[in-house]
Amino acid sequence: MDSCQRALAWKPEMFRTIWSTLVGLLIEDGQLAIGALIALAITCAIAYSGGDQGRDASGYVLLVMVLALVVANLYRAGRMVRARVSSAQR
Amino acid sequence: MDPITLAIHATPAFVASAVEFVEATTIVLAVGVTRGWRAPLFGTIAATVTLAVIIATLGVALVAIVPEHLLKGVVGALLLLFGLRWLRKAVLRFAGIVAIHDEELIYQRELAELRAQGLQRTEFDWIGFLVAYKAVLLEGTEVAFIVIAFGAAGGTALTAATVGAIAAGVFVIALGVALKQPLTMVPENWLKFGVGAMLCSFGVFWFAEALGMEWPGDALSIPFIVAAFLGASWVASRMLRGLLPEGARVEARNV
Numbered sequence A: 001m002d003s004c005q006r007a008l009a010w011k012p013e014m015f016r017t018i019w020s021t022l023v024g025l026l027i028e029d030g031q032l033a034i035g036a037l038i039a040l041a042i043t044c045a046i047a048y049s050g051g052d053q054g055r056d057a058s059g060y061v062l063l064v065m066v067l068a069l070v071v072a073n074l075y076r077a078g079r080m081v082r083a084r085v086s087s088a089q090r
Numbered sequence B: 001m002d003p004i005t006l007a008i009h010a011t012p013a014f015v016a017s018a019v020e021f022v023e024a025t026t027i028v029l030a031v032g033v034t035r036g037w038r039a040p041l042f043g044t045i046a047a048t049v050t051l052a053v054i055i056a057t058l059g060v061a062l063v064a065i066v067p068e069h070l071l072k073g074v075v076g077a078l079l080l081l082f083g084l085r086w087l088r089k090a091v092l093r094f095a096g097i098v099a100i101h102d103e104e105l106i107y108q109r110e111l112a113e114l115r116a117q118g119l120q121r122t123e124f125d126w127i128g129f130l131v132a133y134k135a136v137l138l139e140g141t142e143v144a145f146i147v148i149a150f151g152a153a154g155g156t157a158l159t160a161a162t163v164g165a166i167a168a169g170v171f172v173i174a175l176g177v178a179l180k181q182p183l184t185m186v187p188e189n190w191l192k193f194g195v196g197a198m199l200c201s202f203g204v205f206w207f208a209e210a211l212g213m214e215w216p217g218d219a220l221s222i223p224f225i226v227a228a229f230l231g232a233s234w235v236a237s238r239m240l241r242g243l244l245p246e247g248a249r250v251e252a253r254n255v
Helices: A003-026 A030-048 A052-088 B001-037 B038-065 B068-094 B103-116 B126-152 B156-179 B188-210 B216-243 B246-254
Strands: none
Touching: A030 A052, A030 B068, A030 B188, A052 B068, A052 B188, A052 B216, B001 B038, B001 B156, B001 B188, B038 B103, B038 B126, B068 B126, B068 B216, B103 B126, B103 B156, B126 B156, B126 B188, B156 B188, B188 B216
């Protein structure tokens, strides 16, 4: 098999990798991505329904929600890893 | 362009793009060293042209057609998702749960894989071409995203972000050409940690601006948002280290 044929044999795998990497650019952990989208939606709701005060507070609300989301998501990840390690040790 | 605008928009773009350029350079170097330089250079050029076409069509259309506040909102949301992914991985790396990114290890793996593919000197090396093309296209897409994200304010911000990314490319490629080995001296893991926090901060900043909020001090509030993200990441990293003792952290990578 020459170099071109071998390279062509790589093509489907290569495009799959490119696609999964492009999706993976934004989403690695589904729950974190969904949490972030919910935080963005709540921020929009506050900004549009809370008048001037809501709009002026929207950035801080989003910041606090995202910070809490990061800590909560990583805590969950840590708990899951601990559970996996414990079950592997048994 | 005033120094504050340049510092705010060019420096993050420089740092974030440098990380991506280091990863692409490692792969192109591995291909060049094992299989000769012609195919990976053509692959790099082809990927650069592809990227230029994508940016010239999608990027310009985005900036020209989409209203500024909507663009900031969309870019802010995408940036937040993109940044959270980086930040999460960086914290997991620093907590010892995910293996630290090792450019030397990636280089050696790539060398072994490329040598195993074999090569006939008489024909064009399509495998070398495709490997370099894929690496440059994927990392380049991230660079394009970074430039659009940090330059979402348009005008000078976009120019500064572009200048930052180009400077990073020139710097990293020159370093790679001079050393002809993976750029292990670049503290990628620390940079990714900082870049993750910066991307999230810009995401929050742009999204709130798109909703009509005026941050105190405008762009000067960004360093404070970055500090908040770094603080939360530090807390999360400490918490993870508390959850998993040292032995379990090492074991976790192999589970």
